[in-house]
């Protein structure tokens with residue numbers, strides 16, 4: 623399995639609740655890759671939770687930290703990186719994401735809403751109408767997620783293991799252009 627990607631890292635993108643953090647850990651295990659989550663690293667760098675960063679320093683500061691963490695991770699090979707849903711918003715971040723294979727986990731809003739109904743850790747979702755907030759974020763971000771190398775559509779009741787298996791199955795279809803640079807090393 624390790625040879626499948628020839629060391630190329632995988633960046634998981636997609637809106638909050640699609641399962642980037644959950645699927646990313648399983649994928650890393652199956653590929654024999656390291657696993658990183660940009661949100662976890664941001665919290666470590668800042669010494670604060672995501673909620674605290676948003677409340678005390680604002681979203682813009684969070685986005686700066688996100689870019690900083692992503693820049694450092696982009697230098698690594700053999701890694702699965704679960705990103706935060708908003709990482710696609712800054713054009714500079716794409717220059718880092720393109721160091722690896724970019725996979726969009728795409729799930730319907732109804733599913734996200736169910737999963738995140740009780741969530742308190744995502745500051746952008748602490749709105750009165752979560753479904754409305756998720757829909758409007760998705761509307762803005764969908765054209766950006768569509769720029770990923772691979773789209774994985776997620777259906778109701780699919781387990782993280784099933785989603786990971788589907789992702790691994792799809793990798794060879796998009797691998798060639800991404801894997802070529804490493805073959806030169």
Ligand SMILES: Nc1ncnc2c1ncn2[C@@H]1O[C@H](COP(=O)(O)OP(=O)(O)O)[C@@H](O)[C@H]1O
Nearest residue numbers: 637638639640641642643644645737780781782
């Ligand atoms: N395939 C799945 N089936 C059921 N629940 C899931 C699945 N994937 C993720 N979850 C749950 O949905 C919530 C959001 O998942 P998470 O991995 O944190 O998403 P993201 O990192 O994309 O925001 C978590 O509570 C997680 O346990």
Ligand SMILES: O=C(O)C1=C[C@@H](OP(=O)(O)O)[C@@H](O)[C@H](O)C1
Nearest residue numbers: 637638639661706707708744745
């Ligand atoms: O969509 C967003 O802008 C955000 C998504 C979150 O990560 P997940 O996508 O892992 O929930 C986290 O980075 C932060 O709350 C902002």
Ligand SMILES: [Mg+2]
Nearest residue numbers: 642643704705
């Ligand atoms: Mg996450």
